Amino acid sequence: MRVGTFQSFQSQMSRMGSLQSTLAQLEAQIASGKRILDPSDDPLGSSRVADLQRSIDNNQQFIRNMDAITTQLSFADSAVDAMSNQMVRAKELAVQAANGTLTDADRKVISTELGQIIDQMLSLSNSRDAAGNYLFSGASVGTTPFARDATGAIVWQGSGEAPKVPISADVAVSTGANGLSMLSIETSGGRQTILASLTEFKALLDDPSVDAATFTAGMEKALSDTTAGIDRLADQRATFGSRMAQVDTETGRLKALETTMTTAKSNLESLDVAAAIVQLKSAMTLLDASQQSFAQIKKLSLFSYL
Amino acid sequence: MSDLLGLGASGVRAYQTALDIVGENIANANVPGYARRTAVVAENPSAGGGFPLTRQTAAGSGVNVSGVARAYDAFLTEDARTASGDYSRAQTRQYWLSEIESFLNTGSQGLSGRLTAFYNAAQDVASDPTSLSARDAFLSAAGEVAAQFRSLAQSFDATRTGIKQDVDQTVDRINDLTSALSTLNGTIRRTAGGTSASASLADERDRLLNELGSLTKIDVTTRGDGTVDVRLDNSNGPMLLDQMGAKLLGATEANGKIRLTLDPFGNSGTIPVPGSGVLAGLSDAYTQNSNSTAAIDTLAQQFITSVNDAHRQGVDLNGIAGGDLFAASSLVATPSRTNTGQATLDLQVTDESLVFAGGYELWYDGGTSQWTLSRADGSASITGSGTLDLDGIHLELGGAPKGGDWFQIEGVSGAAGMRVLIEDGADLAAAAPWAADISAANQGTGAVAVRSNPAAATIPAPVPTSFTVRMGAGSTYEIIDTADTGIPPTVLASGAYVPGAWIPVNGFDVQLSGTIAEGDSFVVAPTAAGMADNANMLRMVDTRLGNPGFEGRFAREVTRVATNLNDTKALASATLAVRDKALEARDAASAVNLDEEAADLIRFQQAYQASAKIIAAAREIFQTIIDIR
Numbered sequence: 001m002r003v004g005t006f007q008s009f010q011s012q013m014s015r016m017g018s019l020q021s022t023l024a025q026l027e028a029q030i031a032s033g034k035r036i037l038d039p040s041d042d043p044l045g046s047s048r049v050a051d052l053q054r055s056i057d058n059n060q061q062f063i064r065n066m067d068a069i070t071t072q073l074s075f076a077d078s079a080v081d082a083m084s085n086q087m088v089r090a091k092e093l094a095v096q097a098a099n100g101t102l103t104d105a106d107r108k109v110i111s112t113e114l115g116q117i118i119d120q121m122l123s124l125s126n127s128r129d130a131a132g133n134y135l136f137s138g139a140s141v142g143t144t145p146f147a148r149d150a151t152g153a154i155v156w157q158g159s160g161e162a163p164k165v166p167i168s169a170d171v172a173v174s175t176g177a178n179g180l181s182m183l184s185i186e187t188s189g190g191r192q193t194i195l196a197s198l199t200e201f202k203a204l205l206d207d208p209s210v211d212a213a214t215f216t217a218g219m220e221k222a223l224s225d226t227t228a229g230i231d232r233l234a235d236q237r238a239t240f241g242s243r244m245a246q247v248d249t250e251t252g253r254l255k256a257l258e259t260t261m262t263t264a265k266s267n268l269e270s271l272d273v274a275a276a277i278v279q280l281k282s283a284m285t286l287l288d289a290s291q292q293s294f295a296q297i298k299k300l301s302l303f304s305y306l
Numbered sequence: 307m308s309d310l311l312g313l314g315a316s317g318v319r320a321y322q323t324a325l326d327i328v329g330e331n332i333a334n335a336n337v338p339g340y341a342r343r344t345a346v347v348a349e350n351p352s353a354g355g356g357f358p359l360t361r362q363t364a365a366g367s368g369v370n371v372s373g374v375a376r377a378y379d380a381f382l383t384e385d386a387r388t389a390s391g392d393y394s395r396a397q398t399r400q401y402w403l404s405e406i407e408s409f410l411n412t413g414s415q416g417l418s419g420r421l422t423a424f425y426n427a428a429q430d431v432a433s434d435p436t437s438l439s440a441r442d443a444f445l446s447a448a449g450e451v452a453a454q455f456r457s458l459a460q461s462f463d464a465t466r467t468g469i470k471q472d473v474d475q476t477v478d479r480i481n482d483l484t485s486a487l488s489t490l491n492g493t494i495r496r497t498a499g500g501t502s503a504s505a506s507l508a509d510e511r512d513r514l515l516n517e518l519g520s521l522t523k524i525d526v527t528t529r530g531d532g533t534v535d536v537r538l539d540n541s542n543g544p545m546l547l548d549q550m551g552a553k554l555l556g557a558t559e560a561n562g563k564i565r566l567t568l569d570p571f572g573n574s575g576t577i578p579v580p581g582s583g584v585l586a587g588l589s590d591a592y593t594q595n596s597n598s599t600a601a602i603d604t605l606a607q608q609f610i611t612s613v614n615d616a617h618r619q620g621v622d623l624n625g626i627a628g629g630d631l632f633a634a635s636s637l638v639a640t641p642s643r644t645n646t647g648q649a650t651l652d653l654q655v656t657d658e659s660l661v662f663a664g665g666y667e668l669w670y671d672g673g674t675s676q677w678t679l680s681r682a683d684g685s686a687s688i689t690g691s692g693t694l695d696l697d698g699i700h701l702e703l704g705g706a707p708k709g710g711d712w713f714q715i716e717g718v719s720g721a722a723g724m725r726v727l728i729e730d731g732a733d734l735a736a737a738a739p740w741a742a743d744i745s746a747a748n749q750g751t752g753a754v755a756v757r758s759n760p761a762a763a764t765i766p767a768p769v770p771t772s773f774t775v776r777m778g779a780g781s782t783y784e785i786i787d788t789a790d791t792g793i794p795p796t797v798l799a800s801g802a803y804v805p806g807a808w809i810p811v812n813g814f815d816v817q818l819s820g821t822i823a824e825g826d827s828f829v830v831a832p833t834a835a836g837m838a839d840n841a842n843m844l845r846m847v848d849t850r851l852g853n854p855g856f857e858g859r860f861a862r863e864v865t866r867v868a869t870n871l872n873d874t875k876a877l878a879s880a881t882l883a884v885r886d887k888a889l890e891a892r893d894a895a896s897a898v899n900l901d902e903e904a905a906d907l908i909r910f911q912q913a914y915q916a917s918a919k920i921i922a923a924a925r926e927i928f929q930t931i932i933d934i935r
Contacts, residue, residue, distance in 0.1 A: 002899055169851075
């Protein structure tokens, strides 16, 4: 076959050009450590990488949500724990007060301590989170949940339920509790809050005119109310605890899932560096050989001998 | 005596011409499209045969160059032309698709990442519904989504303009080529065949046809005299060039595709772009760009609609019902290409409802240094400087305008016009419109829940603003107006209590559950300001669901472009190999090989020298005769 001098230069150049672009591609892949540089390098793989990346981002968001839930629940749990301790002391006071041989001075001492417990309980019921929102006012996080009215009675001012935060595509967990439901107990005088019951207890101690039968009945109620209160708060802690456990389990699951997805993503897009370097070496050898043979062959011309 | 002198002279003449041609070949060895020429050296016909004035000779009459042959293979030339066209198509398409891919896929900074960030910011608001910083962060994420949609729309438009410009330039070049070929046809017709001149005209013709073939698909008919007729596409295609002259080609945009017109000033009919050459590659890329533009526009519209629908169902931190979060159209000022000044322009819409749908024009008068803003149909206008207010549009003008500068102000919709309407995080409607509450006096432990249901309307007018659901005797619920202080109050609706059942009321469903004592009551009222309710935020988060969701649909569009580009890359390397082979085959027939020319050079040089020796011998012989005395 005749070989056109001009065309033989052209086709050599074209072959070397294509080798050089192979080298550039390998170099970019090795530099970035990625097999897929543009979606068109592997459309299907690249689309799966995007899907995985989105799932990883979403998981991270759910983990973030759960961190926020855990923080809120820890605040709430520690407040309820402190309330529990106060209630244990209130129950001891109720046992003491139920003793019929107490003097007025003894009652006074018990009443004073009970007053401090009530103040402490009220303050704990009005606990706030890190952002200054009330923990137990339900949805109205800016409203003090419990306050004393003009008559000195402690009344509920909050409303609604604390928001539920998603921990997965279809499960949401409440970040707090409605203080009214949380502190309400069944008593012999109907359903009332622990705070109202304690206030009633103190009023009875403070009233010297009350007769013995009423006092005894009141003390019995106080004893059963404080017991119910302790149980109620224990239940509430159990609720918080089970939510935290749910969040912990889910966080663990999502973290494990994230590891799996990150591995899958890396398998799809990561470069087999060893193989790429072998390819690079081979392409370099080929280019070097082409350049040398080109230089040698093009020296050959009949004109050199004329 | 034989005519030895004549024979020698004919040899010298013939080989001089042959050497000239070898010289020409060597000189043009590096000219693309140059076809190797050879001198056709032929024996002079024997003279004589009885004609009265000629002498019968035993010897021949010498040699001459009877013509110049051009090494040319019609089939291989056409094959190379077609292969070039196919490669040009793939190469052009690859260039523009890479362009589209590069702005479409920008990883986590791209639309897909922005949408994910938007939904995740929505969840941050849901985690802490009253946090203004979470709300502001969400609005900023929404702004990023809108900006990304706008930027994509602008990139698509820039690509469309770029491709169209290339199409116009290509069509112009095609017209130049056909008109040059038409002129060439005339010259070829007047030039005698078998000469260097005709060979060089044929080279030029083939060069033009090659270029034409790399621009678009053509069908060439070569006539006996070397002139050509050219049809577009195939042998049945429309005639681009015939013996009468060339027809002008034009290009138009129609329905997201490039169409061609022939003789654009007379004929309104359009023809599809033939499937080979640069023009075909441009047309392919244009179609992909149009399809992607439409897909992203649709995606933007649907995203805006579903997020707005969700947002409108909620109430914000001030207890006010939510409006639209995104606007799907904006007014955009586009400077004219002919502007020479450097005006700055800040456009704000103060009242959407007053904006004139037909668009506006803005002119700067250099003489009076005044701007004029007028409706496009001229029905209203205002002139002034600094600021202009017309139809709810507020314009602040500055910079250094020049007389005659002109702006077009038009509403753009879809992805290009997307923007966020809410600026204050507190205006984000994260809460459900209705809130339910337990009465503090309740003796039961029953719970209440409420969900929005705009369709529910079971209470007759006048509908109260706040409802109380009360447990009556015999496990029945009663719905009354919270403001009704009558004893007993008017029961608006009632029914049997089924724990956990949703009871439709007005604009909401209410659900009672647990142990409810007679007389227990629950209030359902419009959500007040400052409530930590995230129900509507969760509704907005749910707009991402669907298979595929918005993020998935965008990813699918990226994949579509990527697949097309991937195919195109494979096609480009395949057609490149085919083209190189076809060029090699053509050049094997017609290109110059310098070694071969060197050999010819030696051969003809020797023949020349030998012929010159004949002349010398003839002179010596003649001298011998003269010397006889």
